[in-house]
Amino acid sequence: MLIFALPVLLAAVLGATPSGAELYAQKCASCHGAQQWGSPDGPSLRRVGLADVDFYLSTGRMPAAVPWIEVEHRDERAGQQLPLAQIRALEAYLAPVVAGGPALPQVVAGRNADRGRELYAVNCQQCHGVGGTGGSIGRADWAPALHAATIDEVADAVRAGPGEMPRFGEQQFSQSELDDLAGYVLLMQSGQPGSGIPSSSTGPVPEGALGYLAIVVLIAFVFGFWRRESGGRSG
Amino acid sequence: MIVRRTAAWLDERFGSNALLHAALKKIYPDHWSFYLGEFALYFFMVLVATGVWLTFAFDASSENAYVSVLALADRHHPIGYVIRQIHHWAAVCFVAAILVHMGRIFFTGAFRRPRELNWMVGLCMLALASFTGFTGYSLPNDGLSGTGLRIAYSVALSIPLIGRWAANVFVGGDDFPGAQLTTHLYTLHVYFLPVAIGALLGLHLFLVIYQKHTQFVPDPEHVVGRRFWPDYALRTLAALGATLAVLALLATFFEINPVADYGPYRTWIVMNGAVPDWYAAFLEGALRLGPSTELRIAGHPIPPVFWPGLVLPTVTFLFLLLWPIIEARLTGDRAAHDVLEPPSRVPLRVGVGAALIFDGLLLTIAAGDDQTAATLHVRLDTLVWAYRILLFAGPLLVGVLAARIAAEMRARVPAGGAPPPDVVMLVRNDRGGYDEEEPQAG
Amino acid sequence: MIVAAFLALAIAGALGAIAAAAFGAPPSAFGGALALMFAGFAGAASAAAIALHAPGDLTEPRVARGPTHARPLPAEVELTRPVFGRLWLAAGGAFALLGLVPLIALARKPGRASRTGWGAGVRLVDENGVPIPHDRLAAGGIETVFPQGAVDIPEAPAVLIRGDDGGYRAFSKVCTHAGCPVALYRHASHQLICPCHQSIFDVNDGAKNISGPAPRPLPGLALGIDAEGFFIARGDFDAPVGPDDWDRVL
Numbered sequence: 001m002l003i004f005a006l007p008v009l010l011a012a013v014l015g016a017t018p019s020g021a022e023l024y025a026q027k028c029a030s031c032h033g034a035q036q037w038g039s040p041d042g043p044s045l046r047r048v049g050l051a052d053v054d055f056y057l058s059t060g061r062m063p064a065a066v067p068w069i070e071v072e073h074r075d076e077r078a079g080q081q082l083p084l085a086q087i088r089a090l091e092a093y094l095a096p097v098v099a100g101g102p103a104l105p106q107v108v109a110g111r112n113a114d115r116g117r118e119l120y121a122v123n124c125q126q127c128h129g130v131g132g133t134g135g136s137i138g139r140a141d142w143a144p145a146l147h148a149a150t151i152d153e154v155a156d157a158v159r160a161g162p163g164e165m166p167r168f169g170e171q172q173f174s175q176s177e178l179d180d181l182a183g184y185v186l187l188m189q190s191g192q193p194g195s196g197i198p199s200s201s202t203g204p205v206p207e208g209a210l211g212y213l214a215i216v217v218l219i220a221f222v223f224g225f226w227r228r229e230s231g232g233r234s235g
Numbered sequence: 236m237i238v239r240r241t242a243a244w245l246d247e248r249f250g251s252n253a254l255l256h257a258a259l260k261k262i263y264p265d266h267w268s269f270y271l272g273e274f275a276l277y278f279f280m281v282l283v284a285t286g287v288w289l290t291f292a293f294d295a296s297s298e299n300a301y302v303s304v305l306a307l308a309d310r311h312h313p314i315g316y317v318i319r320q321i322h323h324w325a326a327v328c329f330v331a332a333i334l335v336h337m338g339r340i341f342f343t344g345a346f347r348r349p350r351e352l353n354w355m356v357g358l359c360m361l362a363l364a365s366f367t368g369f370t371g372y373s374l375p376n377d378g379l380s381g382t383g384l385r386i387a388y389s390v391a392l393s394i395p396l397i398g399r400w401a402a403n404v405f406v407g408g409d410d411f412p413g414a415q416l417t418t419h420l421y422t423l424h425v426y427f428l429p430v431a432i433g434a435l436l437g438l439h440l441f442l443v444i445y446q447k448h449t450q451f452v453p454d455p456e457h458v459v460g461r462r463f464w465p466d467y468a469l470r471t472l473a474a475l476g477a478t479l480a481v482l483a484l485l486a487t488f489f490e491i492n493p494v495a496d497y498g499p500y501r502t503w504i505v506m507n508g509a510v511p512d513w514y515a516a517f518l519e520g521a522l523r524l525g526p527s528t529e530l531r532i533a534g535h536p537i538p539p540v541f542w543p544g545l546v547l548p549t550v551t552f553l554f555l556l557l558w559p560i561i562e563a564r565l566t567g568d569r570a571a572h573d574v575l576e577p578p579s580r581v582p583l584r585v586g587v588g589a590a591l592i593f594d595g596l597l598l599t600i601a602a603g604d605d606q607t608a609a610t611l612h613v614r615l616d617t618l619v620w621a622y623r624i625l626l627f628a629g630p631l632l633v634g635v636l637a638a639r640i641a642a643e644m645r646a647r648v649p650a651g652g653a654p655p656p657d658v659v660m661l662v663r664n665d666r667g668g669y670d671e672e673e674p675q676a677g
Numbered sequence: 678m679i680v681a682a683f684l685a686l687a688i689a690g691a692l693g694a695i696a697a698a699a700f701g702a703p704p705s706a707f708g709g710a711l712a713l714m715f716a717g718f719a720g721a722a723s724a725a726a727i728a729l730h731a732p733g734d735l736t737e738p739r740v741a742r743g744p745t746h747a748r749p750l751p752a753e754v755e756l757t758r759p760v761f762g763r764l765w766l767a768a769g770g771a772f773a774l775l776g777l778v779p780l781i782a783l784a785r786k787p788g789r790a791s792r793t794g795w796g797a798g799v800r801l802v803d804e805n806g807v808p809i810p811h812d813r814l815a816a817g818g819i820e821t822v823f824p825q826g827a828v829d830i831p832e833a834p835a836v837l838i839r840g841d842d843g844g845y846r847a848f849s850k851v852c853t854h855a856g857c858p859v860a861l862y863r864h865a866s867h868q869l870i871c872p873c874h875q876s877i878f879d880v881n882d883g884a885k886n887i888s889g890p891a892p893r894p895l896p897g898l899a900l901g902i903d904a905e906g907f908f909i910a911r912g913d914f915d916a917p918v919g920p921d922d923w924d925r926v927l
Contacts, residue, residue: 208513476719
């Protein structure tokens with residue numbers, strides 16, 4: 001292992017980006033296998049597609065910081081976030097191996113908010129919730145919140161279907177639909193979902209809690225007033 | 236001056252000044268917990284006032300309901316926005332206030348003879364208030380409330396024998412949502428339910444005045460308290476002001492029910508984390524914990540939603556409705572009571588109340604079991620089983636524990652007597668142990 | 678005096694609210710002014726109550742309202758001739774029974790719609806009515822589909838799924854528990870999940886209900902491909918759609 005680590009460390013010290021092969025050997029091979037066929041600790045990367053690889057690397061889900069935790073259900077960005085140059089190097093290295101799966105998507109923020117909103121409502125909000133707040137998907141798993149997602153990450157996830165997320169290919173979502181959907185995710189992040197009407201509500205559960213809090217405040221008012229008035233008589 | 240002249244005008248025709256004198260002189264017992272019912276009353280008044288305004292802004296047809304509410308959700312129309320926010324917050328607080336008030340009545344035994352009927356009237360108002368809230372937040376025909384309506388429709392369908400009839404009456408047709416659902420909800424929410432609540436409210440207040448309010452002061456022969464004017468009137472006005480101020484603050488700083496986010500309802504679209512408003516959440520939790528077994532009677536299915544969706548709330552409601560009679564039977568106490576006692580004096584009631592509150596809270600929390608499971612990193616099906624076990628074992632444990640604690644508290648304090656002194660004198664006896672010295676009288 | 682101060686606050690609040698409304702200020706300004714007005718009112722009433730309070734309790738006697746031990750009918754109005762009391766009661770009962778008739782008639786169509794819009798040869802279309810070509814989905818993909826010409830029928834929506842193994846399947850989207858759309862798809866675990874009460878259906882086993890409160894599997898829709906390469910149904914769903922009811926005797 002140390003043999004592989006040395007060039008990477010040296011490169012880091014010298015400020016040069018190590019090669020994709022070196023990066024893969026040091027950060028990925030222990031779980032995904034030296035030839036990307038996988039191992040008991042990690043799945044095969046053969047034919048998964050660059051979209052998948054880019055998603056996991058860009059969001060920092062991979063490389064896994066603690067490999068023996070079941071990472072395919074991880075929703076936290078708990079991995080080591082590699083610098084962009086290293087991500088690109090890894091992708092260049094893996095490109096021939098992962099080819100056959102969804103390719104790296106191109107995306108720009110679309111401007112048709114209505115269509116983006118419609119696409120989100122039909123295809124996304126049953127898992128990711130209204131406004132991209134995330135939500136449970138059964139067992140102990142979670143569709144992540146979208147507050148920090150970049151449009152490239154959104155496009156990657158949509159095309160690659162990482163983990164349990166469904167895969168939406170080009171026959172299902174055209175490029176312009178993907179652009180509009182990504183643009184809508186950006187709108188949600190700026191607090192402008194819906195018909196351009198911003199909202200700060202967090203759902204019926206906190207609303208109910210606040211209602212009870214209001215009652216408590218009122219009781220405190222009356223109690224304090226009554227207490228003062230009657231000199232603390234308890235009868 | 237104007238007031239005097241108006242009163243004189245009325246007095247000439249109705250002899251009303253005598254009534255006015257009696258009303259203003261009337262004595263009401265005073266305790267901070269007696270204001271809880273008033274909070275409920277004031278929330279209801281706000282609901283009616285804001286609701287009347289909203290009827291002019293709302294389009295009750297299924298197609299246009301959502302768009303008309305969107306206009307009210309837009310902060311660029313601040314008056315409509317604030318009025319709608321106050322209306323929805325008042326609904327949330329209204330049911331909460333009723334429940335807290337009901338808890339006070341329950342635990343202090345104010346429902347005992349001769350006030351059993353008033354208890355039942357109040358309980359009916361709780362049920363009506365919940366229905367009014369449910370129909371109300373379903374009016375905008377948005378994605379969240381529409382999902383809840385679909386579930387309610389399935390519960391209606393599940394009733395044996397008359398399920399299809401009930402579901403048809405509900406939506407005005409033979410499938411969901413039908414063309415008339417919003418209109419049906421509208422007439423229910425704006426007319427039938429508030430009128431029913433208003434009528435029951437009138438009866439409720441009349442009974443309180445006619446039978447006179449209960450009190451903590453241990454004097455069964457007299458009402459001990461303050462006069463209505465100026466004492467009580469000013470205090471209740473202060474409570475009204477506080478209620479309105481709290482509502483205005485809530486409406487200003489906390490947005491409620493963002494229908495613009497939910498989008499219009501469509502039968503084939505759903506969102507994650509869909510839960511009803513808090514007062515219906517216990518039903519949602521019950522549906523999630525409920526069994527999947529579908530019984531059959533001679534081939535007729537009884538769908539599983541029937542038990543948690545209909546049987547559970549009905550049985551609970553009936554149990555609570557009849558509680559004054561049940562308690563009188565179980566404790567053997569059939570006397571009339573005008574004096575309230577500390578809750579611990581009737582440990583049975585404390586136990587039953589604690590058990591009910593436990594299960595109510597559990598079912599409400601269970602409505603969010605998917606989020607809880609994901610947050611705690613436990614498997615959802617494991618959590619569901621844990622809740623199911625708690626649902627039956629919990630109230631037993633909590634109820635028995637609460638009853639025991641109450642019994643101990645009761646044993647320490649003789650009826651109507653003073654609590655034991657803080658300082659107890661111990662005297663060594665000749666067996667080597669200690670005896671309590673009798674407390675000095677006075 | 679404190680009361681005067683609070684009342685001044687209340688008046689200021691009211692005027693502020695009017696001004697906020699007149700100038701189109703955002704809701705927070707209007708609501709905040711309202712809160713000020715109400716708080717001023719509450720404070721004024723509280724201060725007045727404290728100021729006007731005379732110490733000590735007052736009493737008035739409680740009057741027991743009952744029992745009077747009198748018979749329901751006073752002697753003056755007792756009936757002098759028999760009037761067939763039981764027959765009157767029977768007539769009243771019959772009238773009440775008659776009242777059931779308009780009640781039952783409230784449900785003008787007491788059946789339950791069973792038309793789903795699906796049948797042999799009916800094309801699958803998306804929400805916009807566009808037919809679904811046979812290569813529409815990537816492996817692990819899902820789309821909501823409708824019968825062509827019947828997009829509005831509530832029992833119609835179905836989910837078209839392409840599993841990780843590449844095979845297409847279609848099932849009713851209406852949950853057999855309480856009718857919510859079964860929209861969550863976990864392709865790696867081949868499960869459909871309903872978000873309302875977390876029923877889980879195994880896609881590789883005919884959408885069998887493997888967890889949660891749903892009592893039956895999701896009805897399946899047999900698929901075919903027509904001459905132009907679009908998906909068609911080979912018939913209706915293989916089971917009734919959505920939750921059951923008493924009259925759905927199987």
